[in-house]
Amino acid sequence: MTTTLTTPAHAATATPRARRRRRARRHSNVLTLAMAALLVYFLFPLFWLVVAATKTTGDLFSTFGLWFADDFSLFRNIHDTFTRDGGQYLRWMLNTLGYAVISSVGAASLATFAGYGFARYVFRGRSLLLGLVLGTIMVPTTALAIPTYLLFAKVSLVNTPWAVILPSLVSPFGLFLMWVYARDAVSDSVLEAARIDGAGELAIFFRVTLRSLMPGFVTVLLFTLVATWNNYFLPLIMLNDERYYPITVGLSAWSARAVGGSGSNADLLACVVTGSLLSIIPLIAAFILLQRYWQSGLSAGAVKE
Amino acid sequence: MTTRAARNSGYVFVTPFLACFLLLFLLPLGYAGYLSFFKDQLVGGTVFAGLDNYVRAVSDPQLLDGVLRVALFFAVQVPVMLLVALVAALAIDSGLLRFARVFRLGVFLPYAVPSVVATLMWGYLYGPDFGPLAQLGDRLGFEAPNLLGNGLMLSALSNIVTWEFAGYNMIILYAALRTIPTDLFEAAAVDGAGPWRVAWSIKIPALRPALLLCLIFSVIGSFQLFAEPDLLQRLAPSVIDSAYTPNLYAYSLAFISQETNYAAAVSFLLGLVIVVVSYVVLYVSSRGTRR
Numbered sequence: 001m002t003t004t005l006t007t008p009a010h011a012a013t014a015t016p017r018a019r020r021r022r023r024a025r026r027h028s029n030v031l032t033l034a035m036a037a038l039l040v041y042f043l044f045p046l047f048w049l050v051v052a053a054t055k056t057t058g059d060l061f062s063t064f065g066l067w068f069a070d071d072f073s074l075f076r077n078i079h080d081t082f083t084r085d086g087g088q089y090l091r092w093m094l095n096t097l098g099y100a101v102i103s104s105v106g107a108a109s110l111a112t113f114a115g116y117g118f119a120r121y122v123f124r125g126r127s128l129l130l131g132l133v134l135g136t137i138m139v140p141t142t143a144l145a146i147p148t149y150l151l152f153a154k155v156s157l158v159n160t161p162w163a164v165i166l167p168s169l170v171s172p173f174g175l176f177l178m179w180v181y182a183r184d185a186v187s188d189s190v191l192e193a194a195r196i197d198g199a200g201e202l203a204i205f206f207r208v209t210l211r212s213l214m215p216g217f218v219t220v221l222l223f224t225l226v227a228t229w230n231n232y233f234l235p236l237i238m239l240n241d242e243r244y245y246p247i248t249v250g251l252s253a254w255s256a257r258a259v260g261g262s263g264s265n266a267d268l269l270a271c272v273v274t275g276s277l278l279s280i281i282p283l284i285a286a287f288i289l290l291q292r293y294w295q296s297g298l299s300a301g302a303v304k305e
Numbered sequence: 306m307t308t309r310a311a312r313n314s315g316y317v318f319v320t321p322f323l324a325c326f327l328l329l330f331l332l333p334l335g336y337a338g339y340l341s342f343f344k345d346q347l348v349g350g351t352v353f354a355g356l357d358n359y360v361r362a363v364s365d366p367q368l369l370d371g372v373l374r375v376a377l378f379f380a381v382q383v384p385v386m387l388l389v390a391l392v393a394a395l396a397i398d399s400g401l402l403r404f405a406r407v408f409r410l411g412v413f414l415p416y417a418v419p420s421v422v423a424t425l426m427w428g429y430l431y432g433p434d435f436g437p438l439a440q441l442g443d444r445l446g447f448e449a450p451n452l453l454g455n456g457l458m459l460s461a462l463s464n465i466v467t468w469e470f471a472g473y474n475m476i477i478l479y480a481a482l483r484t485i486p487t488d489l490f491e492a493a494a495v496d497g498a499g500p501w502r503v504a505w506s507i508k509i510p511a512l513r514p515a516l517l518l519c520l521i522f523s524v525i526g527s528f529q530l531f532a533e534p535d536l537l538q539r540l541a542p543s544v545i546d547s548a549y550t551p552n553l554y555a556y557s558l559a560f561i562s563q564e565t566n567y568a569a570a571v572s573f574l575l576g577l578v579i580v581v582v583s584y585v586v587l588y589v590s591s592r593g594t595r596r
Contacts, residue, residue: 170325
């Protein structure tokens with residue numbers, strides 16, 4: 001990746017190209033069937049989850065996993081999931097939503113702002129600073145998590161929501177995407193015209209350029225949204241108090257208790273399964289609604305090397 | 306490109322990011338680096354230890370086992386996953402498929418599932434007592450292999466990670482396929498090349514940079530494997546110990562045995578290994594293609 005970062009970029013506007021591509025009129029049934037088999041592999045665990053969410057804990061063990069039991073207890077399970085331990089589950093979902101939205105909007109804004117700055121302004125130290133940030137793209141977030149924990153423990157930030165949100169605000173890969181994007185998506189002539197009209201640089205950014213940076217912004221937003229929504233390691237180490245848990249750590253804690261499985265936890269497994277199903281619905285809905293952004297934004301990053 | 310007056314505005318745009326980068330990225334790394342040069346002693350408290358923690362780390366059999374295990378995991382799982390992703394991306398892009406949009410979304414969907422939920426699901430599917438696979442075997446009169454046993458655990462983990470991320474890689478590859486200039490296809494069609502030939506001779510070579518990107522992401526992902534083994538540990542405590550992957554080990558050092566300084570050194574070293582491996586992969590695979 002780095003070798004490319006120095007070579008000038010071309011092509012790769014993220015706007016989808018006109019679909020002028022010659023499409024073969026013939027469809028291949030063999031290929032369609034082969035892909036259908038692959039699709040079954042990717043979807044059957046989700047099918048299992050849907051089926052399992054309709055079962056009581058007892059039926060989860062005693063009936064065949066890939067089909068419904070006689071006793072349809074989905075609605076009871078949903079009720080139990082939301083009311084268990086004083087409504088903990090709903091709190092975890094709201095925490096996840098809060099962490100994910102604040103982190104992703106923050107990370108995408110910082111990356112967009114800085115990506116545009118690096119792409120469109122010449123200033124002292126620019127290459128050095130940019131190189132420094134891009135050089136850390138490969139530092140994995142979990143290798144950074146324990147150091148961040150140690151630092152946050154020093155300044156009493158652990159076991160607060162900030163401990164999960166702050167580290168998610170910095171996305172070197174997001175900056176990389178926006179830097180690439182801003183080089184291609186903003187035209188110099190538009191900027192010059194706005195300057196001649198006497199507009200300030202910040203005004204130009206918010207009134208003129210932000211609109212053309214929007215697809216890149218949304219892509220980075222989606223990436224960081226999924227990353228924080230699904231994050232497990234960081235909240236696991238940062239948070240002790242169950243009230244601050246995001247849904248991943250919460251479900252994991254429930255499942256640990258369900259494996260113990262006796263006494264008051266004897267029927268917890270049904271809640272773990274139903275809670276798992278409910279927790280993935282918002283992201284799956286977002287994926288379906290925002291499909292085109294994935295593709296357009298990703299093409300900017302993928303072809304640039 | 307810019308007027309002189311506009312120059313200082315550059316700082317306005319990059320400063321918020323750089324400030325956060327400094328405080329939340331470089332500072333933690335620096336602090337952990339600092340801590341890694343100390344150690345706790347029963348007598349005398351925390352003392353400067355030089356490189357002792359690092360010397361201990363590179364000869365720590367638990368850490369080395371973990372690193373070898375994820376290296377093996379990487380060598381087996383990543384090629385399979387990228388092959389699945391490549392085939393799926395080419396198939397969806399080929400125009401030969403009915404319902405291509407359905408396939409694209411369906412294969413990508415597992416990426417929306419948190420690794421915690423994915424592991425919970427697969428854990429139950431694998432279960433030797435109540436999992437559907439074992440149940441099927443029971444009914445049909447054969448004994449299903451224990452997927453959570455010692456011999457198959459790494460494969461079981463590979464399957465979960467492949468399931469989670471094949472679609473994500475497919476989307477990256479598919480996005481790259483959509484940017485190949487269409488005149489190449491027109492020229493190929495004039496020359497009488499069919500879709501298979503186009504895929505082999507034009508599309509796969511054009512995917513090289515995107516495949517490289519996927520490979521780098523996979524290096525990073527494999528070496529920080531945590532959630533999947535952490536959750537499967539409950540179902541198979543005798544197979545997965547607290548040092549099964551380097552990340553699990555770092556976690557248990559920091560939070561269970563409370564060896565903060567050593568945990569800092571291990572995290573630091575782990576990050577370094579990943580960065581180095583990534584650059585090696587990058588260097589090796591870009592050599593020869595650049596003229």
